[in-house]
Amino acid sequence: MITTILAMACVTFATRYLFLAKQLPFTIGPKLQRFLSFSAPCVLTAIWVPIVFIQDEQLALSVHNPYLIAATFAVILAYRFKNLYITTLGSLVLFYLLY
Amino acid sequence: MKVAVYKGFWDMLPLNLAVLPWGILCGSLAVQNGFTPLEAQLMSLLVFAGSAQLVAIELIAKDTALITLLITTFIISARHLLYGLAIRNKMVDKPLKWRSSIAFFLTDELFAFSHHHRAYQGKLRLLYALVAGGSFYVAWNLWTLIGIIAGQFLPDLTNLGLDFAIAAIFIALVIPSITTVPILCACICSAISILIFKLVHFEFGLIASALLGMTVGYLLQSYKERT
Numbered sequence: 156m157i158t159t160i161l162a163m164a165c166v167t168f169a170t171r172y173l174f175l176a177k178q179l180p181f182t183i184g185p186k187l188q189r190f191l192s193f194s195a196p197c198v199l200t201a202i203w204v205p206i207v208f209i210q211d212e213q214l215a216l217s218v219h220n221p222y223l224i225a226a227t228f229a230v231i232l233a234y235r236f237k238n239l240y241i242t243t244l245g246s247l248v249l250f251y252l253l254y
Numbered sequence: 255m256k257v258a259v260y261k262g263f264w265d266m267l268p269l270n271l272a273v274l275p276w277g278i279l280c281g282s283l284a285v286q287n288g289f290t291p292l293e294a295q296l297m298s299l300l301v302f303a304g305s306a307q308l309v310a311i312e313l314i315a316k317d318t319a320l321i322t323l324l325i326t327t328f329i330i331s332a333r334h335l336l337y338g339l340a341i342r343n344k345m346v347d348k349p350l351k352w353r354s355s356i357a358f359f360l361t362d363e364l365f366a367f368s369h370h371h372r373a374y375q376g377k378l379r380l381l382y383a384l385v386a387g388g389s390f391y392v393a394w395n396l397w398t399l400i401g402i403i404a405g406q407f408l409p410d411l412t413n414l415g416l417d418f419a420i421a422a423i424f425i426a427l428v429i430p431s432i433t434t435v436p437i438l439c440a441c442i443c444s445a446i447s448i449l450i451f452k453l454v455h456f457e458f459g460l461i462a463s464a465l466l467g468m469t470v471g472y473l474l475q476s477y478k479e480r481t
Contacts, residue, residue, distance in 0.1 A: 156289070156290075156293050156314075157293065157296070159314065159320060159323065160293060160296050160297055160300060160301060161300065162320065162324055163297075163300075163301045163306070163310060163323070163324065163327050164300035164301045164302075166324055166327045166328050166331060167301050167302065167303045167306060167327065167331050167334070168357065168358060170328065170331040170332060170334040170335050170338070171331075171334045171337070171338055171357040171358065171360040172338065172353070172354065172357040172358075173335060173338055174335065174338035174339040174342045175338050175341070175342060175345050175346065175353045175354075175356070175357050176353075177346060177350075177353075182343075183339070183342055183343050188343060189472055189475060189476075190468055190469070190471075190472045191339060191340045191468070192471075193436075193437065193440045193467060193468040193471035193472065194336055194337075194339075194340040194464060194468055195340065195365065195366070195368060195369035195428075195431065196369070196428050196431050196432060196437055196440060196441050196444075196467075196471075197440050197441060197443075197444040197463070197464040197467035197468050197471070198333065198336070198337075198362070198365065198444075198460070198464045199366055199424045199427060199428040200424075200428055200441040200444045200445050200448070200467065201444045201445070201447075201448040201459075201460050201463045201464050201467070202362060202420075202424055202460070203420070203421040203424035203425055203428070204444075204445040204448055204449060205448055205449065205452045206417050206418065206420065206421040207418075207421050208449055209449065209452055209453070212453070214449065214453065221415075221418075222418055222421070225418060225422070226418075226421060226422070226425060229421075229422045229425040229426065230425055230429055232426075233425050233426045233428075233429035233430060234429050234430075237429075237430040238426070239265065239268060239423065239426045239427070240268070242422060242423075242425065242426035242429075243268050243419065243422045243423050243426055246418075246422045246425075247418065247419055247422055250415060250418045250422075251415065254415050254418075
């Protein structure tokens, strides 16, 4: 069992470390860097969107979906205040009022 | 120095708290599936990857072949390759101790705080990332420990809606970073494609939708600069 866990740890660490290795002989040019500059917004979007829009493996585009209503409010708060705590706490309160 | 430590801690705190149900689940599920408490804790201490841990626990319990387990782990972890690539230019000239420690802590959660164009530049920003990533590691292991000790007495906390908290935090981080039309279109493209991929259960959906969105962003940005 310990061997299995160590092997898994090697896989997860390798995926995180690979492109930070100096030995890897390549440099990222301006074009690739521009492409990569979109990675954070795109990945973050791809993580939160399914939580909000998919319920029980179905698309939940309904006003009765508390995730959707509270997330809309979170988008407004984030746009207006640009503050992690205001957006998170504000939308969480609305979410639990509806939940 | 102090400011970097405080900011790293406070920025990551909401996510540290929001993942509590899943940390507990990782601990209790492992013990229920025949892991010793030490092995269950080692999963979080060494593997340190929530979704990969949950899937692996079930596969190990079903006596899946090691190679299948490792391939599955790789598929779930493949997105980290993209994270490493995205911060390579900022990190590659740093000493090994910084690169290896930041890499070890490079979760979705830490990457969410890596977007700033000056992220990882200078000792203070590296320290900030280390504190943010490290506090997430400590929290994740603490929740796992609670799951190992008290999992059998606790109800399932993953249906309490804390997944909304995670979504809200990511919204709070991504919306202010949408400053141009290409970034907006890139996000919309990723959003639509991840929904389609999820509904058809495509395993590489996360990374595929990210790459699609990035392509749209890149093309629009290049077009904008040519005209």
